Amino acid sequence: MTPTDQIQDLFDRALASVPVGVAPSPHTLHRRLHQHRLRTRLTTMGGGALAIAVSVIALLAGLASNSAFAVTLYPNATGSIESIQLTADQRVMTARLHAVGFSNAAVKVEHGALIVTNGPSDLASPTSLLTSSPQILVRAVTCYAGAESGPLSTNPLPTTCSGPQYAAPTTTPDDTSSAGGFTTPATEPDPALSAFATTTPAQDAASPSTTALLPLLPLHDSGAAVERYLVGPTLVTLSSKVASATVVHAAIEGGWIINVRLNPNESQLWDQVAAEYFHRQLAIDLNGVIVEAPLIEPGNTSFSSFDGQMQLLAVTKSGAYDLVAALTSGPLAVPLVAHE
């Protein structure tokens, strides 16, 4: 045995002599990362003025430099479409394209479709928010679920967790006096849910009043969602037109935050639900994806109004600006689908 081998052997034996430990579940780290991102986002709220400045600069410097593009948008609905609906969509689409920096974009109604020239290339993507009317659904978190694994069950999606240890609190906890900020213990993902397929955006849109198993917006993984939540029926649906929305870049964690200010009547609805779920977790469902799952006001000892403010999240810069454009320009009269 060479001296190098002897040294290696010594290290191997020393390493083996360390008492065995139990590795915590990686889900604990995923949860911690999610909470960390939430805190990061909350700290960015104070920089509203800076955010607006960044948004304007990014809009002027970045988005307008995208290459010009032509695309035809067809109504994505059955039955006859009236010309007045297409004209309304033309107006909304023009506003959206101008909002994302394509001031030279032109939208024409021809042969029952919208023809867009000098628009952004991502307009042709089937997932483009510019061609949709995003709906913000607020749902209660029932339990936390990991990724799909193994053969999928054909049984109906359960409405409760498989055990109480996996369940999110169903009432506001009594102890709200934590001076350092209220916390809930991290729960492991419910293993029973790994056998259930993720609810698709189409299913979510068609049945907002039923339980759904939705993915958490993944900020860095390119594959399937690692984290999912079993969420209850929609508590409140917020309209597709908000009072204002601005984009903030989450410089630390990646991703793009959208600070939304709701209209007064919807602000009241949001406050009602949030007050009921004080110190509990709500899920913000945007087109079938959970873009936030905040614990409501963990730093407060009693509920205080959100004053119409809400935060959403997008993975890419263009996605964030598309969402802002879609939320501030109002819903399309008829949904559109692109054909290049």
Next chain:
Amino acid sequence: MDFDTYYSASYERVRRSMALTFRDPALAEEIAQEAFFQTLRRWPKVSLLDHPEGWTMIVALNKGRDLHRRRVRQAAKQPLLIQTPTHQSGEARVEDRMMITTLLDGVSERQREALLLRYITQLTIPEIAVVMGCAEGTVKATLHAALASASLLTKGAPNDTD
């Protein structure tokens, strides 16, 4: 490779390395958790590295150094407590462990990094050079100096360590 697979394969090795380095199982667990949390935060980039574990090991050592110093400072302010000996699984193994912990105690931070990457993470000299951001010759010299300082290299032993 996804993060969870990497975590399952590497966690125990990193934790044990930290237990050897800092002689404190609880601290080692805390360090390993923190290092893997940092790894998860940067996983899109770390996963592209040839040897992610080398990156995690360096993060763990840096974190461990900070925590260890803080605890030593705190301990200096506390009344002396009797330290409970940990359960040992065998005298020979304890001797091995003592030799390694003594070695790791007696070398510089850079030398400690090089030793762990070489003999625990099993990286080659060129790979260590990439992880530590220095020349291969520097890695060889660092390893040689570390082992020589602990008299683990006998006269005439290979200079490398490779």
